[in-house]
Amino acid sequence: MSYREIDLMKKILCLTLLCALLPSTSFATETPLINGANTAWILTATALVLFMTLPGLALFYGGLVKSRNVLSILMQCFAIAGISSVFWLAIGYSLSFNGDGAIIGNFSKALFNGVTEGSVSGDIPEPLFALFQMTFAVITPALIIGAFAERIKFSAVLLFTVLWLAFVYAPVTHWVWGGGWLQSMGLLDFAGGTVVHVTAGVAALVTAIMIGPRKSFVRGNTAPHNMTMTITGAGMLWVGWFGFNGGSALAANGDAAMAMLVTHISAATGALTWMFYEWKKYGKPTALGTVTGMVAGLGTITPASGSVGPAGALIIGLLAGIVCFNATLLIKQKYKIDDSLDVFPVHGVGGILGTFLVGIFASENLGVFSGQGFADGISSMAEQVGVQIVGIGSTFIYTAIVTYLIFKVVGMITNGVRVSEDEEAQGLDIVDHEERGYDL
Amino acid sequence: MKLITAVIKPFKLDDVRESLSEIGVYGLTVTEVKGFGRQKGHTELYRGAEYVVDFLPKVKIETAVSDERVDDAVEAIIKAANTSKIGDGKIFITNIEQTIRIRTGETGPDAL
Numbered sequence: 001m002s003y004r005e006i007d008l009m010k011k012i013l014c015l016t017l018l019c020a021l022l023p024s025t026s027f028a029t030e031t032p033l034i035n036g037a038n039t040a041w042i043l044t045a046t047a048l049v050l051f052m053t054l055p056g057l058a059l060f061y062g063g064l065v066k067s068r069n070v071l072s073i074l075m076q077c078f079a080i081a082g083i084s085s086v087f088w089l090a091i092g093y094s095l096s097f098n099g100d101g102a103i104i105g106n107f108s109k110a111l112f113n114g115v116t117e118g119s120v121s122g123d124i125p126e127p128l129f130a131l132f133q134m135t136f137a138v139i140t141p142a143l144i145i146g147a148f149a150e151r152i153k154f155s156a157v158l159l160f161t162v163l164w165l166a167f168v169y170a171p172v173t174h175w176v177w178g179g180g181w182l183q184s185m186g187l188l189d190f191a192g193g194t195v196v197h198v199t200a201g202v203a204a205l206v207t208a209i210m211i212g213p214r215k216s217f218v219r220g221n222t223a224p225h226n227m228t229m230t231i232t233g234a235g236m237l238w239v240g241w242f243g244f245n246g247g248s249a250l251a252a253n254g255d256a257a258m259a260m261l262v263t264h265i266s267a268a269t270g271a272l273t274w275m276f277y278e279w280k281k282y283g284k285p286t287a288l289g290t291v292t293g294m295v296a297g298l299g300t301i302t303p304a305s306g307s308v309g310p311a312g313a314l315i316i317g318l319l320a321g322i323v324c325f326n327a328t329l330l331i332k333q334k335y336k337i338d339d340s341l342d343v344f345p346v347h348g349v350g351g352i353l354g355t356f357l358v359g360i361f362a363s364e365n366l367g368v369f370s371g372q373g374f375a376d377g378i379s380s381m382a383e384q385v386g387v388q389i390v391g392i393g394s395t396f397i398y399t400a401i402v403t404y405l406i407f408k409v410v411g412m413i414t415n416g417v418r419v420s421e422d423e424e425a426q427g428l429d430i431v432d433h434e435e436r437g438y439d440l
Numbered sequence: 441m442k443l444i445t446a447v448i449k450p451f452k453l454d455d456v457r458e459s460l461s462e463i464g465v466y467g468l469t470v471t472e473v474k475g476f477g478r479q480k481g482h483t484e485l486y487r488g489a490e491y492v493v494d495f496l497p498k499v500k501i502e503t504a505v506s507d508e509r510v511d512d513a514v515e516a517i518i519k520a521a522n523t524s525k526i527g528d529g530k531i532f533i534t535n536i537e538q539t540i541r542i543r544t545g546e547t548g549p550d551a552l
Contacts, residue, residue, distance in 0.1 A: 223484055223491045278488070288486050329488045342487060 035123040041252035042124050042132055048243025049135035053142050054081055056240050059233030060295075061146055062437075063226040064341050066216065068427025069150045070225065070437035076157050080142045083158055087165050088134040095166070096173040097133065102181040104171050122250055132247060133173075140169055140196045146341030147204035148211045148417070151424050154432040156410050156417040163406045164203060168399050172199055176391070186375030187391040188362060188384065190259065191248035193303020193355040194395040201348015202399040204339050205331075210407050211418055213338035215425065222340070227287060234291035238267055241298045245305040258372075259305040262313035263298065269314050270297020273321025289325075292346060296324035299350030304358035308371040312361035315369065316354060324349050355392050359385035441536040441549060442510045443502060447473065448521040448529040450499045459520035460503065463512050467552070469502040479527035498529060504536055506549045 058077035062070045084092075091110050099106035109115060112130060121129035141161045145152075175182040176195050189195060216222050224230060245263040249256035274293025279285040300320035301313055308316065327345035331337050339345070362371040363381050374384040411417045418424075423431040430436065448456060450472070457468060474495035481494040505513050514531055522528055541551040 220491065222489075223486055223493075278485075282485055282488070282490075284485060286485055289488075292487055325488070332487070332489060 033123060034120060034125055035251070038122075038251040038253075039124045039128060041256065042128050042247055042250060045243035045247025046128065046132045046135055048240045049132070049247065050081070050138065052237055052240030052244060053077055053135070053139045056233050056236030057139065057142055059229050060237060060291075061149065061230075061233070061341055063228065063230030063233065064146075064224045065150050066222075066427065067225040067438055068429055070229075070429065071435055072154070072428035072432055073145065073149060074437070075433055076145045076154070077142050079154075079158060080145070080161050081138045083161055084138045084141060084165060085134055087162055088130075088137045092137055092165055092170055093130050093133065095170040097130075097178045099174075100179060101174070102184070103174070104180075105174050105178055124250060129250070132250075136192060136196060136244075137165060137169060137173075140192075140200050141165060143196070143200035143343055143347055144203045144207065146343040147208040147339045149340045150214050150216070150428065151418055152211060152428075153414055153417060153419055154428070156414045159413060160207075160406060160410045160417075163410065164403065167402050167406060168199055168203065169195075172395055172398065175394075182391050182394070185387050185390065186378045186384070187387050188307050188358045188375055189303040189355060189391065190306030190358075191245045191302045193299075193351045193358070194391050197299045197302060197347045197351025198355065198392060198395045199399045201344045201346075201351055202396050203403040204343030205337070205348060206400050206403045207407050208337055208339035208344070210404070210411075213336070214340060215421065217338040217340070224288065231287055231291055234294060238294060238298065241267065241302075245302060248306065255306060258309070261310055262308055262316075263301050263305050265310050265313040266297040266301035266317035266320065267294045268297070269317025270294055270300065270320040270324075273297075273318050274325050277321060277325050292328075292342070293321045293325070296320040296346050296350045299347045300324070300354035300357070303351065303355040304361060304371075306372070307358050307362035309361070309369065311368045312366070312371050316357050316361065319353060319357065320350055323353050352392050352396070355388050356385070359388035441504060441506055441539055441552065443504050443534045443536050444510065444513055444517070445500065445502050445532045445534070446517050446521070446529060447475065447498050447500050448517070449523070449527065450497055452521045452523070452528075453499050453501070455520040456501065456517055459516040460513060463509075463516050465503055465505060465509070465513055465516070467503055471500045471502075473498050473500045477527070477530070496527070504539060504552055506552060 054077060058074045062073045065073055089112055091107060093112065094107055094109035095105045097105060098109045115126050115130055117127070119126040141164055145157060173195050174180040176187060176189050177183060214222065241263055242260050246256045246260035249259055271290050271294035274296065275285045275290040278289040297317040297320045301316050304316055324346050327349040328342050331339055331345050332342070360381060361369060362374050362384060364370050364373050378384050378387065407417065419428065419431060453470065460468065474497055476495055479496065481492055481496060484491045484493055503513065510533060517531060538547060539551040540547050
């Protein structure tokens with residue numbers, strides 16, 4: 001064969017291949033395209049959000065309790081990760097994100113029915129979107145355990161988690177993110193100020209009041225057993241939150257970058273504010289205060305992270321430190337409510353504050369403090385703030401009532417949610433799990 | 441024979457050990473203990489809540505010496521453990537009825 005002939009054959013071969021490819025090319029335009037960059041980022045963000053619970057929150061909470069209860073906290077976090085994931089697969093995802101109802105979704109995607117390798121949500125694979133949201137459903141009930149730490153039965157935690165996810169988390173997620181009534185109204189909640197932090201915080205307040213204070217709280221002896229563990233976990237929360245807020249853009253773009261930036265600024269400012277405030281008020285800057293301010297800054301920026309700018313985040317972090325600090329004193333010292341690990345004053349109050357403030361700092365007319373604008377169809381700050389207040393109020397009231405009912409039911413089924421006085425003194429590690437966190 | 445029991449500040453342990461070695465006292469039992477005396481406890485601050493810690497960490501050392509060496513040993517401990525601040529600790533001296541070295545069966549001052 002001459003060179004010319006070979007060249008001709010090559011051209012023919014190329015044309016044949018091209019023809020063979022053509023039908024599939026035209027077919028591809030009919031199926032939604034998956035964006036590789038966005039997919040890669042959300043895969044990463046999903047891992048970061050799970051990392052917040054395991055082991056971030058587990059260590060953060062674990063260090064704050066007595067050494068006789070440390071394992072019970074770690075264990076509850078792991079068990080909740082398991083049970084919430086299975087719940088999300090079974091009905092949680094479908095109830096939250098499927099269906100056109102204003103209040104709740106439907107069961108058509110139960111057991112991830114129809115969530116296949118090829119199905120798409122936006123421009124990322126639907127299995128990935130469902131998994132990303134699953135990690136949110138894991139951390140939200142895990143946040144609540146700080147309220148009844150050191151005195152609740154393990155069985156009660158498991159039962160409460162399932163019922164609470166079904167009757168509080170899934171509906172509220174649907175209202176805000178799944179096409180429900182608050183989303184239709186134009187509520188700005190980028191990464192879960194209402195869905196995660198207000199629900200978890202209010203549930204913590206209600207359950208803490210219902211279960212009553214720890215014996216050690218009454219005696220005034222609730223100092224943490226391992227601050228090193230707590231601060232290690234807090235560091236993981238800060239890093240993981242990049243996935244929580246940055247991932248909520250559901251894309252690898254400017255929204256994600258800005259969300260991550262404002263998240264970081266608010267965490268830094270919240271930490272510093274609490275530190276200096278405590279230093280001024282009590283004479284010493286404490287490590288626990290600093291990391292608590294950081295978590296407050298992170299919780300508060302969460303709903304706002306998709307709508308505000310860096311300078312706005314500075315103010316949000318500052319206010320988070322001041323408001324959450326005072327809320328903690330108010331709940332624990334003044335009202336003597338043993339929300340043991342301060343879930344409501346830090347997450348609940350932070351979530352409320354952030355959801356409110358996004359109504360202000362989303363505005364494009366605040367100079368350097370401007371954000372990315374109000375929700376579609378909303379033109380004024382007053383209107384946006386109004387919607388935000390409706391979002392906060394409805395989430396607060398609904399969560400409070402339903403959590404109360406659920407905790408009552410759990411109490412009936414488990415013959416009282418609380419362990420006996422002797423068992424409390426002995427510690428949940430031995431009583432609930434027949435293990436010890438430490439054998440030193 | 442006397443048993444000298446001293447409760448001292450934990451960070452003074454190395455100084456006391458060296459001081460006792462210098463005068464030829466080589467046997468020492470050390471226990472980490474907690475307690476309070478005139479120093480009382482201290483306060484700790486967690487998220488704005490103050491906790492009073494009643495029992496402070498101390499180190500208890502025990503050493504057995506022959507009668508004629510008691511004064512030297514006590515002096516060595518005092519010299520090393522004294523910071524002139526409240527909370528330096530205390531020394532107790534008690535009689536020992538008998539001492540037996542397990543390996544050899546020796547008794548009395550020879551066993552020290």
